[in-house]
Amino acid sequence: xxxxxxxxxxxxxxxxxxxxxxxxxxxxxxxxxxxxxxxxxxxxxxxxxxxxxxxxxxxxxxxxxxxxxxxxxxxxxxxxxxxxxxxxxxxxxxxxxxxxxxxxxxxxxxxxxxxxxxxxxxxxxxxxxxxxxxxxxxxxxxxxxxxxxxxxxxxxxxxxxxxxxxxxxxxxxxxxxxxxxxxxxxxxxxxxxxxxxxxxxxxxxxxxxxxxxxxxxxxxxxxxxxxxxxxxxxxxxxxxxxxxxxxxxxxxxxxxxxxxxxx
Numbered sequence: 001x002x003x004x005x006x007x008x009x010x011x012x013x014x015x016x017x018x019x020x021x022x023x024x025x026x027x028x029x030x031x032x033x034x035x036x037x038x039x040x041x042x043x044x045x046x047x048x049x050x051x052x053x054x055x056x057x058x059x060x061x062x063x064x065x066x067x068x069x070x071x072x073x074x075x076x077x078x079x080x081x082x083x084x085x086x087x088x089x090x091x092x093x094x095x096x097x098x099x100x101x102x103x104x105x106x107x108x109x110x111x112x113x114x115x116x117x118x119x120x121x122x123x124x125x126x127x128x129x130x131x132x133x134x135x136x137x138x139x140x141x142x143x144x145x146x147x148x149x150x151x152x153x154x155x156x157x158x159x160x161x162x163x164x165x166x167x168x169x170x171x172x173x174x175x176x177x178x179x180x181x182x183x184x185x186x187x188x189x190x191x192x193x194x195x196x197x198x199x200x201x202x203x204x205x206x207x208x209x210x211x212x213x214x215x216x217x218x219x220x221x222x223x224x225x226x227x228x229x230x231x232x233x234x235x236x237x238x239x240x241x242x243x244x245x246x247x248x249x250x251x252x253x254x255x256x257x258x259x260x261x262x263x
Contacts, residue, residue: 019059
């Protein structure tokens, strides 16, 4: 079965930028489905799934994108509800634009999707080919799922992948990075290993700040984070890291949970 990329299109500048990002990648073996949510305020006691649609100005992809199909669908309702109940292998949305996603705030849409996800969520920035990927690793259960999702991207073999761990003084980060590297290398992918060292003079490690600082100093076209991690008095939830980065990083971000409903 072909994999499915679901693109949430609200006709905003943010959506246009996200579509340019999709267009810049190669997607052999993938279907691309454009979903437009037209919120008309209709009270659907029996919500209807998205329907085929022929918009006046359809989205187009270059031949180099190599998709197996490109279709358009339309649905009525709250984007947060529609997008969280439409299954896919990858859900792509744009950053804040001038349309409906801005009025709802991309944060609220993303948070709703993280609470009730249908697919890994990618907030796309930029219009160039992804060359550098940074994956934040903390040893949590999401790691194997994140590796599987990244490894399934058809263009990942041409990228440089950095596995990034933050040493919080408990010795977990180096082992987590090595475990993640083994998973990625099992998919014939070459990775760089990076661990931010622990500062013994600091009582509490700010994981979000450390990852953000690394991204500021190193080129990254796509950062991959999980929505939850190890908990405890000395650890931050990786979910809070994902939320922070989704609102602050300037590159594309792929947010991954440990499980998803089957498509």
